[in-house]
Amino acid sequence: MxxxxxxxxxxxxxxxxxxxxxxxxxxxxxxxxxxxxxxxxxxxxxxxxxxxxxxxxxxxxxxxxxxxxxxxxxxxxxxIPPPPDIPARLDEVAATVQRMSDQIDGQITPDLADLREQLGVLQSQIMDLYAKLGLTNPQQQPATAPRRAGGRTARSA
Incomplete structure (x- = not known):
């Protein structure tokens, strides 16, 4: 040249x-x-x-x-093959992830329903135990105790 x-x-x-x-x-x-x-x-x-x-x-x-x-x-x-179409490849990966997620949801949901049922049974057994012992179930108490007025109220004035 x-x-x-x-x-x-x-x-x-x-x-x-x-x-x-x-x-x-x-x-x-x-x-x-x-x-x-x-x-x-x-x-x-x-x-x-x-x-x-x-x-x-x-x-x-x-x-x-x-x-x-x-x-x-x-x-x-x-x-040499052309480089892959990156956006198309990303779409394929996203579709695969969604498909796998859907499969997992289908497998987990029945398991969660069974676990919720078992948890409900356990909670009722715990409540029964508290009642038999004559104790107050801490789950049934109000989250916060009522507040006392610390001073004069409008009515007492």
């Missing part, structure tokens, strides 16, 4: 050009990409920029980078 312009030089522009070349099999699957030094010279950039371009291809799963050995093309960019 010496002499060809790739527009604004940056690692993304280089990685896009490399993707295009891999897609057109200039660099075939199973073959190697040029070295970082060679890419830097070809694109007129520093070695670090060329390395970043190759690393972005690695991060996308297009190439394997083996330090000291080289970079092998794993697959064409068109062979």
């Amino acid at each position: 010496a002499g060809e312009s790739v527009g604004p030089v940056g690692y993304r522009r280089i990685s896009d050009d490399l993707k295009d070349k891999i897609e057109r099999e200039v660099y075939p699957v199973g073959g190697a990409l040029p070295s970082y030094d060679s890419l830097a010279e070809t694109y007129g950039v520093k070695v670090g920029v060329a390395r970043n371009a190759v690393y972005s291809l690695r991060d996308e799963g297009i190439v394997n980078v083996t330090p000291g050995i080289g970079t092998e093309v794993r697959r064409k960019p068109s062979d």
Whole structure:
């Protein structure tokens, strides 16, 4: 590509050009990409920029980078499945959670009814015990004792 312009030089522009070349099999699957030094010279950039371009291809799963050995093309960019539709996936997860919640509710509600019935029986047994012992059930006492007037009331004035 010496002499060809790739527009604004940056690692993304280089990685896009490399993707295009891999897609057109200039660099075939199973073959190697040029070295970082060679890419830097070809694109007129520093070695670090060329390395970043190759690393972005690695991060996308297009190439394997083996330090000291080289970079092998794993697959064409068109062979990579598109990213999942996140909103649709979230809707699926929400529907699954709702379905599971409904199932749990169906299983718990009968159990809760049984527990409520047992609790009612226990409460009546406790009330009977208090009555047999001649004690006042603390559950039946008013929550607060009546207040006494601490001074003169309007009537006593």
